[in-house]
Amino acid sequence: MIGAFKKIWDFAGSERKNINKSVAVSFLNAVFHMFEVGAIYFIILALTEGERGTQPAWTALALMLVSVIGCGVTTSVSKMQQTHAGYFMAANERITIGNRLKSVPMGFFNENSLGEVTGVCTTVLGNIESMVPMVLVNILGGLIGTVVFTAMLLVFDWRIGLIALAGMLLYFAVLSSMQRRSAAIAPDAQKSQTELTAAVLEYVQGMSVVKSFHLSGRGDKKLQDALEYSRRSNLEMEELLTPYSILQELILQVAGTGMMLAAVLCWINGTQTLAGALMSIVMSFLVFGQIKLFGMGVTMLRLAASGIDRTLETEHMEQMDERGEALSPKNHEITFENVHFLYENREILHGISVTLPDKTTTAVIGPSGSGKTTLVNLIARFWDTDSGCVKIGGRDVRDYTLESLMNQISMVFQNVYLFADTIENNIKFGKPDATHEQVAEAARKACCDDFIEALPDGYQTVIGEGGATLSGGEKQRISIARAMLKDAPIVILDEATANVDPENEDRLQKAIEALTRDKTIVMIAHRLKTVKNADQILVVDDGRIVQQGKHQDLIGQPGIYADFVLGRREAAGWKL
Numbered sequence: 001m002i003g004a005f006k007k008i009w010d011f012a013g014s015e016r017k018n019i020n021k022s023v024a025v026s027f028l029n030a031v032f033h034m035f036e037v038g039a040i041y042f043i044i045l046a047l048t049e050g051e052r053g054t055q056p057a058w059t060a061l062a063l064m065l066v067s068v069i070g071c072g073v074t075t076s077v078s079k080m081q082q083t084h085a086g087y088f089m090a091a092n093e094r095i096t097i098g099n100r101l102k103s104v105p106m107g108f109f110n111e112n113s114l115g116e117v118t119g120v121c122t123t124v125l126g127n128i129e130s131m132v133p134m135v136l137v138n139i140l141g142g143l144i145g146t147v148v149f150t151a152m153l154l155v156f157d158w159r160i161g162l163i164a165l166a167g168m169l170l171y172f173a174v175l176s177s178m179q180r181r182s183a184a185i186a187p188d189a190q191k192s193q194t195e196l197t198a199a200v201l202e203y204v205q206g207m208s209v210v211k212s213f214h215l216s217g218r219g220d221k222k223l224q225d226a227l228e229y230s231r232r233s234n235l236e237m238e239e240l241l242t243p244y245s246i247l248q249e250l251i252l253q254v255a256g257t258g259m260m261l262a263a264v265l266c267w268i269n270g271t272q273t274l275a276g277a278l279m280s281i282v283m284s285f286l287v288f289g290q291i292k293l294f295g296m297g298v299t300m301l302r303l304a305a306s307g308i309d310r311t312l313e314t315e316h317m318e319q320m321d322e323r324g325e326a327l328s329p330k331n332h333e334i335t336f337e338n339v340h341f342l343y344e345n346r347e348i349l350h351g352i353s354v355t356l357p358d359k360t361t362t363a364v365i366g367p368s369g370s371g372k373t374t375l376v377n378l379i380a381r382f383w384d385t386d387s388g389c390v391k392i393g394g395r396d397v398r399d400y401t402l403e404s405l406m407n408q409i410s411m412v413f414q415n416v417y418l419f420a421d422t423i424e425n426n427i428k429f430g431k432p433d434a435t436h437e438q439v440a441e442a443a444r445k446a447c448c449d450d451f452i453e454a455l456p457d458g459y460q461t462v463i464g465e466g467g468a469t470l471s472g473g474e475k476q477r478i479s480i481a482r483a484m485l486k487d488a489p490i491v492i493l494d495e496a497t498a499n500v501d502p503e504n505e506d507r508l509q510k511a512i513e514a515l516t517r518d519k520t521i522v523m524i525a526h527r528l529k530t531v532k533n534a535d536q537i538l539v540v541d542d543g544r545i546v547q548q549g550k551h552q553d554l555i556g557q558p559g560i561y562a563d564f565v566l567g568r569r570e571a572a573g574w575k576l
């Protein structure tokens, strides 16, 4: 238990002071509860000793008032501190995880870990948020209450106090055995929760495929398995805990009944006054109420601790080596020096060496799966090379901090992701301090101002998650406006052709031309026109650059390029 406490304490970080305050205030709360006991004692005394008059009632009333007001104030202050501590503890951890995610290699997301991280950020941290501060207050408050009431009972009548003590020790013994056994399965219960979140997430994201293939019932096998796993592990937990809970309740009932019987017997044989006997009976209820509070806290402590373990596991995500400095190179020439790259154990790029001169356009072409995307993604350190290096302005990309590297690069993907936020904020994403005028200017250059202004709320229109409420071409142009506003000296572009109608395509082309003026451009090109106009064409095949040069050089050579252009070879996604 000490270990679990320490875990929570370490995890609380800067929120420790609020937890401290909350515990201190709940100690005060226990003190105010004592006033209640005092009030009951005065009343019992007055009733049993035949004291007439209103004095005992007034004293009891005064004590009750102090107790009620004190308890009310301390409970609300303690709850506020708990809510604050819980909320910020979880929020800070979510931010830490978010920051770490920015510098994990993209391979991390390959292994299906995204659902797991989502599960931790939602379910697990949600539990920690609501549970952790309450756990500490319950345990400490319950322990203090138990010790104080037992001590009072022992002073009051040691025989009845001993029965309470025996009941308490038995209760603790059962609790500790329950803890040991539940420790073994609590991590499994946590794991089943995160797996369920991951499965639900994947199911919802893939809903269009599920629907189009009429797969409901079969296509959701993963979800069914996750539900079954969650059901099984929760049931297992309940099956384990229920007998213990019954046994604990039984012990308290038997000890309580024993205390009552002892109180009556002591009164009958004249070794205890009637007031003393009645008071012992009242105290038996109070002391066991505090023990229950403690027991509940300890049960939750185990769950909270394993939730923290699960959360901390995500902090072990592989981080990209961050030895970099904040650099801003004078020129933006990109060089690949003998680059080898592997996905897991499969080598995809086999010793690529090439230079992309400053302020020129390089078109990368090649068959599907040849390694084009992998190659350009190495520039932005989506991955790190396995040997060799990529340089910008003569410096290895690993010499840059991720932030200063990303300041040099704008990326426009085919699959645009827009956030469920206003159009203005989506455009401002790469430059949050941009003014509205700058946003509108970027939108104008990206040829998307007309459709934005036609929307009822213009730039303040909130778009659906992933840009769901916009057409493919509109999303593309917003992402170009975003890159335009960022105005980075290197632009990496996956030229969009799919699902864009001719009118949109024309606008899209104009937007791209505006974006790429005077920049170093690397473009995975799909349009012959773009390829023809490029300063340099790289033909990638099976992870190697097999041809390099301008259109007029390559068209005359036998090889993939001429085959593509002259239609002798299938050119997926090309618009010739």
Ligand SMILES: Nc1ncnc2c1ncn2[C@@H]1O[C@H](COP(=O)(O)OP(=O)(O)OP(=O)(O)O)[C@@H](O)[C@H]1O
Residues within 6 Å of the ligand: 107, 110, 343, 344, 348, 366, 367, 368, 369, 370, 371, 372, 373, 374, 375
């Ligand atoms: N994240 C990944 N994990 C493992 N293998 C991958 C990953 N991404 C791509 N690959 C593999 O690496 C090879 C090169 O993929 P890449 O996406 O770079 O090709 P591409 O030329 O861009 O293809 P396309 O034109 O179809 O987009 C392919 O065989 C692909 O299966």
